[in-house]
Amino acid sequence: MTFIEKKLIDRRSFLKDIGYLGGASLALVTFPWLNACTATARKETAGEKAKLAIIGTGSRGTYHIGNLSKLPNVEIIALCDNFEPHLKQASALVPGAKLFADYREVLALPEVQGVLIATPLDQHAHITIDALKAGKHTFCEKAMALKMEDCLAMYNTYRESGKVLYIGQQRLFDPKYIRAMEMIHSGVIGEITDIRSYWFRNNDWRRPLPDPSLERKINWRLYKEYSGGLMTELASHQLQVANWAMKMIPESVMGMGDIIFWKDGREVFDSVNLIYRYSNGVKLTYESNISNKFNGLEVQILGHKGTLEPEKGKYYLEDAQPAPGIMQLINQIEHNVFDRIAIAGPSWVPETASLNKGEYILPQNNAHDGSSSVGVAGDGSEQLVEAFCNSVITGKPAECLVEEAYYSSILSLLGIQAMEEKTLKIFPEEYKIPYSKFV
Amino acid sequence: MKEIVLTTERQKRELFILLGCFIGAIGLNILGIIMYHTAWKELYTQWFAVLLLTFVIYFIILFFRLLYFAVRPLFRKGRTR
Numbered sequence: 443m444t445f446i447e448k449k450l451i452d453r454r455s456f457l458k459d460i461g462y463l464g465g466a467s468l469a470l471v472t473f474p475w476l477n478a479c480t481a482t483a484r485k486e487t488a489g490e491k492a493k494l495a496i497i498g499t500g501s502r503g504t505y506h507i508g509n510l511s512k513l514p515n516v517e518i519i520a521l522c523d524n525f526e527p528h529l530k531q532a533s534a535l536v537p538g539a540k541l542f543a544d545y546r547e548v549l550a551l552p553e554v555q556g557v558l559i560a561t562p563l564d565q566h567a568h569i570t571i572d573a574l575k576a577g578k579h580t581f582c583e584k585a586m587a588l589k590m591e592d593c594l595a596m597y598n599t600y601r602e603s604g605k606v607l608y609i610g611q612q613r614l615f616d617p618k619y620i621r622a623m624e625m626i627h628s629g630v631i632g633e634i635t636d637i638r639s640y641w642f643r644n645n646d647w648r649r650p651l652p653d654p655s656l657e658r659k660i661n662w663r664l665y666k667e668y669s670g671g672l673m674t675e676l677a678s679h680q681l682q683v684a685n686w687a688m689k690m691i692p693e694s695v696m697g698m699g700d701i702i703f704w705k706d707g708r709e710v711f712d713s714v715n716l717i718y719r720y721s722n723g724v725k726l727t728y729e730s731n732i733s734n735k736f737n738g739l740e741v742q743i744l745g746h747k748g749t750l751e752p753e754k755g756k757y758y759l760e761d762a763q764p765a766p767g768i769m770q771l772i773n774q775i776e777h778n779v780f781d782r783i784a785i786a787g788p789s790w791v792p793e794t795a796s797l798n799k800g801e802y803i804l805p806q807n808n809a810h811d812g813s814s815s816v817g818v819a820g821d822g823s824e825q826l827v828e829a830f831c832n833s834v835i836t837g838k839p840a841e842c843l844v845e846e847a848y849y850s851s852i853l854s855l856l857g858i859q860a861m862e863e864k865t866l867k868i869f870p871e872e873y874k875i876p877y878s879k880f881v
Numbered sequence: 882m883k884e885i886v887l888t889t890e891r892q893k894r895e896l897f898i899l900l901g902c903f904i905g906a907i908g909l910n911i912l913g914i915i916m917y918h919t920a921w922k923e924l925y926t927q928w929f930a931v932l933l934l935t936f937v938i939y940f941i942i943l944f945f946r947l948l949y950f951a952v953r954p955l956f957r958k959g960r961t962r
Contacts, residue, residue: 766923767913768930 469624474841475614478829483836487515492834495520495548497569498561499532501649502583506558507535509824516831522548525659527652545569549576556606556834558827559583562662563669567592570607571599579606579834581827585674586851590873593851597875600844606833608826608840609847611682613752615829616822619683621803622743622752626687631757632747634688637726639680639742641672644735646704647712664708671710672699672730673854676739681718681857682850683741683752684726690881691849692718692726694868699861703733716857728857751800754809758800845877899939906934 470477477483492515496503499521510516522542523529529541542548548557549572556579559569567587573580580600586593586609600607613619625631649660662668663675685691697716704712712733718726743750748759764770829840852873860867907924910931914923 764917764919766927766930767915767917767919768910768923768927768934769913770917770919771909771913772934 469620472624472627473614473620475829475843476620478832478838478840479615479825483829483832484515487832487835490835491515491517492831493517493519493553493555494831494834495522495551495554495557496532496536497522497545497548497557497559497573498565498583499523499528500525500560503528503558503560504532504535505823506560506827507532509827510558510831511535512824513828513831515835520548520551520554546572549573549578554578556580556830558830560610563674564588564662564667567596570596574599574603574605574607577603577605579830579837581608581610581830583610584847584851585670585678585854586847588668588670588674588855590852590855590870593848593855594873594875597844597848606830606837606839607844608830608833609844609851610823610826611679611843611847611850612822612826613679613683614686614822614843614846615825616752616820618755618803618809619686619752619822622750622755622757623686625757625803626743626745626750627689630748631743631745631750631759634724634743634745636724636744637684637687637741638744639677639684639726639740640729640737641676641680641739642730642735642737643732645732646706647732648706661708664710666709669710670854670858672712672714672732673858674851676730677714677716677728677857678847678850678854680728680739680741681726681853682846684718684743685849685853685880686846687741687743688720688724688726689879690720690722691869692853693721694719694866695853695857695860696866697728697857697861698864699858711861714857714861716860718853718857749800750803752803755803756800757803758796758798762798842877842879845875845879848875849877849880898942899935902938902942903931903935905938906931909934 470480494510494516496507496518499507500523503523507518510518518536518539520540520542521529521532521536522545523532524543526543529543533539533541540551545557548554557569557573558581559566559573560583561569563585566582566585567589570580570582570586582596586596596607626634647661647663651657651660658665658668663671669675695716695718697714699711699714701708701711702713713731714728716728718728720726738753740751740753743752746760748757750757765773833840853869856867856869910924910927913919914921920926
């Protein structure tokens, strides 16, 4: 390990450097969306409040309300959901907010500066487009949309509107991911040669039903009309991370998906295996399964000098620091004295997995097992909504965030197409958007 | 009870032996650095291991010295007979 690499790893002032505690650094140039949650941004918005409406007050919507309620610069003035129990549940958290069942009424409120959309996936596109056209700054949960053309329409409307658009890719704000990307891009793990990504859970992904007639409304994630299943709900996060590491998008994808365990009438796959191929030959393998949680979730980034696991917040160098010479010498003497003399050794040693325990990316680690369907503390979600509130007040967009989210959404949808059509899918030229950070 | 008297000469001898062990341990540290191509800064970063090794060598030597002193009278007796 070179001196510079060591210095990069040892730098304890990372959080300060990325601006959570103040100050500016190279990280803000490399990851420009972070400018929206620096101390400077906080100063700029001090004393002001972003007036928000929450559209979609289910589990993810209420999770965001919880995070927003910790911020001083936001006021939730309206809540909207067409499912009464969810709306009531949210109104208990925000007692003074006006309640609506139709999002168009919310968009008609002049006092609403921004909207946060946490509805089922099939409703993301039209609500986002309407909100931007109505002059509202908009936060929309990932993935962007259920169809590629809708993702593009959302992106084009965002560019034309001049308003702020955020997509819920919280890993862009997760300190351990940011640090991991700094390490990858500075060459700590060498040249990336492979990416292994997976998300495993062991649950049926169902929510309790107050009435069987509400099956499709509550369990919308299980039906193709509303959801892309594992690809849009989970893989879209990890595809974003892989592209972020690679600084490019895959050119093709092939894969297979099946319903192998939860044969309960659902339409989306409960098991998917895909291979995305980048133009330099690097493959991103993606595996997701919700009937075994042994492996949890991870995006393993493999370089010729090391491996990085951002979700665990750890890295593993191929050539680990050797023991001091004196220890090796004593060890050697000990072996010579006490070991039995080998008469004939094996010509091949099984190449079992490395026992390298690795090092933590950050001194304070906030890893989790990925079983939560809603969100976990310290995963960047709080910074993401804080950045959005700052952007609503200043009117400044979070640079590059939409582009990162756009490509991960398109790639998750392309993966679904590859599995359903059982063919190799090439990234469609018509869905490429200008983005300087991807080569 | 018999009193054990450590004469100045004996103390000096033990200190010389300990010094010899210390020099030997430093020598092993240098040998380890050369053999395993590790950093020369281990000359001072591994001071604790060197110190530990000094005492280990000293006690190994002490064990053999005590063994020698224990068996020496037997040989002397045999010779006088």
